[in-house]
Amino acid sequence: MGRWEPGAGGRLREAALNLYLERGFEQTMVADIAERAGVTARTFFRHFADKREVLFDAAAEVEEKSLAALEAAPATASALDLVAAALDAAAAVIGHDRELARKRHAVVMANADLRERELIKLAHMSAALADALRRRGFADAEASLAAETGSAVYRVAFQRWVDATDDLDLHDAIAQSFTQLRTLTAAVPPRRARRR
Structure with a gap:
């Protein structure tokens, strides 16, 4: 996927929230969020400093x-x-x-x-x-x-x-x-x- 794919931040946020609710915050890794959103972990870190920042950005x-x-x-x-x-x-x-x-x-x-x-x-x-x-x-x-x-x-x-x-x-x-x-x-x- 392209580096600045439209909507990647929103998809990452939605994927993270759903995974946090399904598995729990501690059990969810950045790689899980990126995979669910259909992007790479590098793309995740272009949008968020860490998995907490999805909630506080x-x-x-x-x-x-x-x-x-x-x-x-x-x-x-x-x-x-x-x-x-x-x-x-x-x-x-x-x-x-x-x-x-x-x-x-x-x-x-x-x-x-x-x-x-x-x-x-x-x-x-x-x-x-x-x-x-x-x-x-x-x-x-x-x-x-x-x-x-x-x-x-x-x-x-x-x-x-x-x-x-x-x-x-x-x-x-x-x-x-x-x-x-x-x-x-x-x-x-x-x-x-x-x-x-």
């Missing part, structure tokens, strides 16, 4: 587009609104194929090392969002809290989206989770200072 694009959306948002936006804009941009990258996301999620959840890597990627993204908020003038604590809150909103929304049996869109799942968060925080009475 979109992280750089997600971060780039999320940060661009945050930076492009109006100067008057709140920290949480900026994070919401960033997550909406992430949904545009991730949310186009729920079946692919379901397969990927199943593989990641079935392997402790992959779950850890997923958490590290989410933490890195949260730190990048917090840094971007600080550059926009938000205080350290506010930037960190907004970014970490956004990370929690994203995890809840993503799980809701992959588990949904209806035509729920990832953008809508994120928006609904932010609405629920705002409802929760509005319902929490302010804490009174203790008297001594």
Whole structure:
């Protein structure tokens, strides 16, 4: 097959996910993935650094587009609104194929090392969002809290989206989770200072 055969990356991703689900991540070798996709192992390595990157290769694009959306948002936006804009941009990258996301999620959840890597990627993204908020003038604590809150909103929304049996869109799942968060925080009475 030709070096830059159209669709090789997509075929490799599909083959890898199916093999990971059938055999398990640890039991699947790069040669197995390449054979299933109808390409050579060399072609695999032109698309992915290793077999884990089949699952995580979109992280750089997600971060780039999320940060661009945050930076492009109006100067008057709140920290949480900026994070919401960033997550909406992430949904545009991730949310186009729920079946692919379901397969990927199943593989990641079935392997402790992959779950850890997923958490590290989410933490890195949260730190990048917090840094971007600080550059926009938000205080350290506010930037960190907004970014970490956004990370929690994203995890809840993503799980809701992959588990949904209806035509729920990832953008809508994120928006609904932010609405629920705002409802929760509005319902929490302010804490009174203790008297001594």
